[in-house]
Amino acid sequence: MARTDTLKLGTFVYTFGFNPAAWRHPDADVQGANKIDHLLNVAKISEAAKFDFMFLADSPAAAIGDADALARSPTKMNRFEPLSLISALSVLTEKLGFVATASTSYYEPYNIARLFASIDHLSGGRACWNVVTSDHDETGYNYGFEGLPPHAERYERGSEFVDVVFGLWDSFEPDALVLDKAKGLYHDKDKLHTLNHKGKHFQVRGPLNIAASPQGRPVIAQAGGSEAGMELAARTAEIVFSLASNLERNKAFADNIKSRMAKYGRSTNDLKLMPGLVVNVGETKAEAQAKVDFLIDNLHPDVGRWMLGEFLEADLSGVALDQPFPLERLPTEPKGSKAMFEWLRDFIMEGHTVGELIRFYAEKSTGNGITGTPTEIADFMEEWFQAGAADGFILMLPTLPASLNDFVKLVLPELRRRGLFREEYEGKTLRENLGLSMPVNRYAAARNGGIAKET
Numbered sequence: 001m002a003r004t005d006t007l008k009l010g011t012f013v014y015t016f017g018f019n020p021a022a023w024r025h026p027d028a029d030v031q032g033a034n035k036i037d038h039l040l041n042v043a044k045i046s047e048a049a050k051f052d053f054m055f056l057a058d059s060p061a062a063a064i065g066d067a068d069a070l071a072r073s074p075t076k077m078n079r080f081e082p083l084s085l086i087s088a089l090s091v092l093t094e095k096l097g098f099v100a101t102a103s104t105s106y107y108e109p110y111n112i113a114r115l116f117a118s119i120d121h122l123s124g125g126r127a128c129w130n131v132v133t134s135d136h137d138e139t140g141y142n143y144g145f146e147g148l149p150p151h152a153e154r155y156e157r158g159s160e161f162v163d164v165v166f167g168l169w170d171s172f173e174p175d176a177l178v179l180d181k182a183k184g185l186y187h188d189k190d191k192l193h194t195l196n197h198k199g200k201h202f203q204v205r206g207p208l209n210i211a212a213s214p215q216g217r218p219v220i221a222q223a224g225g226s227e228a229g230m231e232l233a234a235r236t237a238e239i240v241f242s243l244a245s246n247l248e249r250n251k252a253f254a255d256n257i258k259s260r261m262a263k264y265g266r267s268t269n270d271l272k273l274m275p276g277l278v279v280n281v282g283e284t285k286a287e288a289q290a291k292v293d294f295l296i297d298n299l300h301p302d303v304g305r306w307m308l309g310e311f312l313e314a315d316l317s318g319v320a321l322d323q324p325f326p327l328e329r330l331p332t333e334p335k336g337s338k339a340m341f342e343w344l345r346d347f348i349m350e351g352h353t354v355g356e357l358i359r360f361y362a363e364k365s366t367g368n369g370i371t372g373t374p375t376e377i378a379d380f381m382e383e384w385f386q387a388g389a390a391d392g393f394i395l396m397l398p399t400l401p402a403s404l405n406d407f408v409k410l411v412l413p414e415l416r417r418r419g420l421f422r423e424e425y426e427g428k429t430l431r432e433n434l435g436l437s438m439p440v441n442r443y444a445a446a447r448n449g450g451i452a453k454e455t
């Protein structure tokens, strides 16, 4: 039976677009990494199109490695800190949600709880925290570690971290503010709660010094394909950003995560599985392919090697483009995302040269890349949606704003014609637009005799 809900859509944001050569596109605003105009424009286009959110991936470190390649690839070298950026963008927009990435490996829970609650208030309920444990060594070097802490350790800390943040967000019950000037009473002291968390990684007294936010708590996004990542997602996430490279794999991933939710008392409606999708669209297939070719032709080989090496955690410097991939340089176990690593390793095992790999990666990037006409792209999205392999997509547009404008102009009307995407926002908050239920404050629930009522 056809689904009755509609697709959720988000714009994935690296400043100039997902392709490392995007900053060289004729329409790129090369000042865009340090001035608000460009990213505000991307937000406004996304909002006018009625997208659910703008998604800011992040890492608290400049990339390290081949300095010549990095000098040609600004993505990780010069960019806004996402929470600062979304606090500005959120007051200049009205309906668009903002997903900002922040790492449980390097923040403290109190900081995260406070920052996101503040932005949820400032935006009128449009904030979302993308929970990551981080995925590259360079981050660790900035926080007193010798590279990235081990995977299991990161997830153990990450899991406790999220619990503490949720606890802090419940500090004020939703109706705790009395605001009675005549009586001189600001808040009801019985509705403000001290967490007193003492765990393996954190000791946090609380309470949080900001009232419950418009969404009850900010929406939670998560991106991690490992066993620990899926468990954390099933327990806490409301948006899951996946990278599986075909429908069957993504469906299996979606089913796997969703099947784990019942044991946490959660409904599968409260988790939106959103694969990343690289979209290259043109009026004709040839036009779409020409756009891809332009970017690949502008991708310097040093950048290509570095980009591939970064995801594979392998140093590819000095490897000729017409040579097969040097398998001996691959780590047996990646430190970062296992999902991305396994997907690229599968392609390598087919015996391609380094040059072919770079081309493949530059076009398809993290798994799902589609180059084609509006109908082909809408068919792809509809098939995944109807099969239950996706509740929506995080659009990894190769260039910003050019590819975003193309998508809005060419693909969106086709999705709307098929009844697959909204004409208007349904609600005011990101949570309402995503169709997620309102979380219940634990203390208010206990006051109601343990019955979880909507707040």
Ligand SMILES: Cc1cc2nc3c(=O)[nH]c(=O)nc-3n(C[C@H](O)[C@H](O)[C@H](O)COP(=O)(O)O)c2cc1C
Pocket (backbone or CB within 6 Å): 056, 057, 058, 059, 101, 103, 131, 132, 133, 134, 135, 136, 223, 224, 225, 226, 227, 228, 229, 230, 241, 242, 243, 276, 336, 337, 338, 339, 340
């Ligand atoms: C689709 C996707 C997007 C991710 N985006 C980020 C990101 O923006 N910043 C970051 O530090 N880590 C990111 N990660 C990695 C997460 O930090 C993740 O916690 C870590 O790589 C372990 O993932 P795993 O569960 O797949 O092994 C991403 C991972 C995936 C699969």
